Amino acid sequence: MAKSALVVDITPLKRQPGKQSRFELSVPPPDGVVLGTAEVRATQLHLDLQLEGAGEEIIAQGLITVDWIGPCRRCLEDRDGSSNIRLREVFQTRPIEGETYLLAENEVDLEPMIREAVLLNLPIAPLCSEDCAGPDPSRFPTTVAVEPEPDVESPGDPRWAALSEITFDN
Template identity: 40%
Template sequence: MTRMKSVNESPDSSDLVVDLPKLQRNPGVPAEVASEWKPDLLETTHSSATLIQVKISLEAVSERITAIGTATLHWTAQCRRCLEATSGCTSIDINEIFEEGASEGETFELPLGEKLDLKPMLAEQVLLNLPLAALCSESCTGPKDTEFFTKSLPSNTEQNPQEFKDPRWSALDQLKFTDD
């Protein structure tokens, strides 16, 4: 059976899988990778990546491959105040090393085969940079009914506290406190 290529997959994302022997044959000669990737599922609870534009320079240095460049992450998210959909983009600096026997959290493992797929490394960067609590704008005040609570109470409250009594608390009026 032939595996169908996903319709959502950007045709250019194949550029993010680079030929290792070619890189290693030319140590010290950087190879530029300019590509974009539409990940199928790269998200946090309230935000998801829609497109990642990549411009990376790869270079074989001794037994390692260095990846230096930038990624522009385009995301959509839910505004934490009004809960409406919002979107934005975040620029990510890429400065990573691929090597055999990588140290966890510091470098990435160099694959044994001939292909170096940059997507898992990019996915990790994206997850670190997706907004956890996005705002549609700095001045977003949220929906109308919660906005009410942020305003100060009308000035006549102090003069006529009875007017603003919440009926749900009326049972408390029955309570009598004595000094005995």
């Protein structure tokens, strides 16, 4: 089986501490991996990361741009968009659960890090446009000032707090 494109050989970084290596890649989500939720799924990943050896660790930082597709929460038409995710993560030979990622002898697998970042940053309920009338304009008024918008968000989940950091490229 071919090695995942998301597995990076870090041998050169281990030889020269402080050396940085740029990792740029544009790929669809790995085979068999659904990145996202049942509703909103990642369709393409654009990675622009800097990998750096720091002692026994590898630090990955940079930008992941995720293209996604999902139904508009009002009219249910599919819409697409993209989210930018800035990250800085540490890879260690003995990773701390939920904090750092596994550093194998000569490589790091970026997939678990990407998977987590994408899941935390995809929109839960996209809108095709701010003034989408939806299937039923009387229930989903477009003039928010006249009547409060119906609460169609899912209940608060602290994991989605990172949503406030998302920027959309429209």
